[in-house]
Amino acid sequence: MSFNVISVVGLGYIGLPTAAAFASRQTQVIGVDVNQHAVDTINRGAIHIVEPDLDQVVRQAVEQGYLRAATRPQTADAFLIAVPTPFREQHQPDLAYVQSAALSIAPVLKKGDLVILESTSPVGTTEQMAAWLAEARPDLRFPQAAGEQADINIAYCPERVLPGRIMVELFQNDRVIGGMTPRCSARASELYRIFLEGECVTTNSRTAEMCKLTENSFRDVNIAFANELSVICAEQGINVWELIALSNRHPRVNILQPGPGVGGHCIAVDPWFIVAQNPQQARLIRTARVVNDDKPLWVVDRVKAAVADCLSTTDKRASELVIACFGLAFKPDIDDLRESPAVLVTRLIADWHGGSTLAVEPNVQSLPAFLADNVTLASLEQALDTADVLVMLVDHRQFKAIPAAEITQQWLVDTKGVWR
Ligand SMILES: NC(=O)c1ccc[n+]([C@@H]2O[C@H](COP(=O)([O-])OP(=O)(O)OC[C@H]3O[C@@H](n4cnc5c(N)ncnc54)[C@H](O)[C@@H]3O)[C@@H](O)[C@H]2O)c1
Numbered sequence: 086m087s088f089n090v091i092s093v094v095g096l097g098y099i100g101l102p103t104a105a106a107f108a109s110r111q112t113q114v115i116g117v118d119v120n121q122h123a124v125d126t127i128n129r130g131a132i133h134i135v136e137p138d139l140d141q142v143v144r145q146a147v148e149q150g151y152l153r154a155a156t157r158p159q160t161a162d163a164f165l166i167a168v169p170t171p172f173r174e175q176h177q178p179d180l181a182y183v184q185s186a187a188l189s190i191a192p193v194l195k196k197g198d199l200v201i202l203e204s205t206s207p208v209g210t211t212e213q214m215a216a217w218l219a220e221a222r223p224d225l226r227f228p229q230a231a232g233e234q235a236d237i238n239i240a241y242c243p244e245r246v247l248p249g250r251i252m253v254e255l256f257q258n259d260r261v262i263g264g265m266t267p268r269c270s271a272r273a274s275e276l277y278r279i280f281l282e283g284e285c286v287t288t289n290s291r292t293a294e295m296c297k298l299t300e301n302s303f304r305d306v307n308i309a310f311a312n313e314l315s316v317i318c319a320e321q322g323i324n325v326w327e328l329i330a331l332s333n334r335h336p337r338v339n340i341l342q343p344g345p346g347v348g349g350h351c352i353a354v355d356p357w358f359i360v361a362q363n364p365q366q367a368r369l370i371r372t373a374r375v376v377n378d379d380k381p382l383w384v385v386d387r388v389k390a391a392v393a394d395c396l397s398t399t400d401k402r403a404s405e406l407v408i409a410c411f412g413l414a415f416k417p418d419i420d421d422l423r424e425s426p427a428v429l430v431t432r433l434i435a436d437w438h439g440g441s442t443l444a445v446e447p448n449v450q451s452l453p454a455f456l457a458d459n460v461t462l463a464s465l466e467q468a469l470d471t472a473d474v475l476v477m478l479v480d481h482r483q484f485k486a487i488p489a490a491e492i493t494q495q496w497l498v499d500t501k502g503v504w505r
């Protein structure tokens with residue numbers, strides 16, 4: 086049975102590219118989002134998020150009539166849920182969005198439909214989602230009770246695209262397909278084959294859930310290793326970037342890069358889902374989170390030490406001293422400031438510092454309100470001309486291109502090895 090209409094619920098960084106990918110293969114797609122602004126923007130053929138090459142695919146899909154958005158779910162043959170899965174206090178996963186999305190599609194489900202959860206989720210969430218659906222629709226048979234005879238097929242299929250490369254990786258990455266039964270996996274594989282150039286690799290839903298959390302925890306642990314090395318090297322007077330480059334010459338060593346901490350919406354969040362469910366066992370994963378979360382505070386201490394040194398060797402007063410922070414985004418060459426350790430470091434410096442704090446961020450036009458009070462957005466030239474202490478937080482290409490001769494400041498705190 087083919088899929089005549091596909092519905093994607095949640096049209097953010099994951100849902101909108103996915104909806105556009107199906108639509109780009111001449112399949113009818115109904116995107117659903119509770120955000121009226123997002124729905125209106127998409128229906129105009131425009132996009133409300135920043136991601137390279139997404140705009141043209143969405144524009145074409147809407148113009149050709151393959152993609153339209155709505156605030157309420159409608160009948161479809163397959164539903165993909167891509168809503169947020171943040172954590173609440175104590176790093177406990179918050180499944181309220183998944184529950185609300187599942188309950189919103191329950192009334193329009195019909196026999197033969199496929200429901201896929203794509204949101205990054207703790208182990209067991211797909212079974213929980215199936216239970217919510219079964220409770221809402223006692224007239225239909227679901228896989229947990231009916232197995233292969235179920236009326237509704239349910240699978241967990243995590244997304245692993247890298248922001249900034251979504252429109253490449255969405256098509257090319259292999260996809261893990263975690264069906265609640267083998268038939269659910271087969272049906273989900275059939276769906277993704279509409280646009281997928283990578284392979285569909287099938288497993289069960291719990292393994293697929295754990296697989297997504299494992300991938301991001303792996304990266305978090307490896308970044309924590311690099312961040313810990315950077316702190317040790319600072320104590321020992323060793324250049325950590327040279328050390329890592331040398332160690333990586335070993336055929337079986339591949340250390341990642343230290344930085345001001347770990348940001349973004351995934352790597353700093355997802356490992357906590359494993360810790361929340363396995364507090365006794367997940368010792369390394371928890372420690373990596375703590376190491377990475379502590380790194381911005383360590384950077385601020387380094388800035389305070391540089392300022393103290395500057396004040397003791399010049400006749401400047403603290404109120405006259407200018408600190409320039411280079412970069413606010415959560416990683417290089419993007420404009421996304423959310424969950425960014427660079428923003429945290431800049432905010433903590435500005436809150437503490439009596440003089441002026443500049444931020445140089447070539448990818449944004451204005452500062453978020455919570456920074457605008459005591460931080461000034463400056464050009465690169467202005468910062469290099471006026472600042473006493475320079476803090477490198479994000480290795481944007483514009484910063485890597487600054488000729489060494491243009492940096493005359495004596496007090497540098499470089500978290501990315503750009504000024505090494
Ligand atoms: N952004 C990434 O790089 C990335 C990568 C892999 C996995 N993920 C995971 O994918 C999921 C979605 O992430 P995202 O970055 O797309 O989030 P997002 O915040 O960009 O988008 C989520 C969208 O869902 C909408 N929404 C919320 N509740 C809804 C509901 N009940 N019905 C319909 N729409 C609803 C929101 O309005 C929003 O537009 C998360 O679990 C995330 O962890 C994200």
Ligand SMILES: CC(=O)N[C@@H]1[C@@H](OP(=O)(O)OP(=O)(O)OC[C@H]2O[C@@H](n3ccc(=O)[nH]c3=O)[C@H](O)[C@@H]2O)O[C@H](CO)[C@@H](O)[C@@H]1O
Nearest residue numbers: 245246247300301304341342343344347348349351415416
């Ligand atoms: C396993 C994996 O690759 N997952 C990816 C990740 O995407 P992301 O954009 O969040 O990932 P990163 O680019 O790693 O950045 C995260 C933070 O780590 C800092 N960092 C990075 C490398 C380094 O050597 N040193 C560092 O300090 C960087 O500056 C930034 O703050 O999660 C997505 C959602 O689940 C996945 O879909 C996507 O595949």
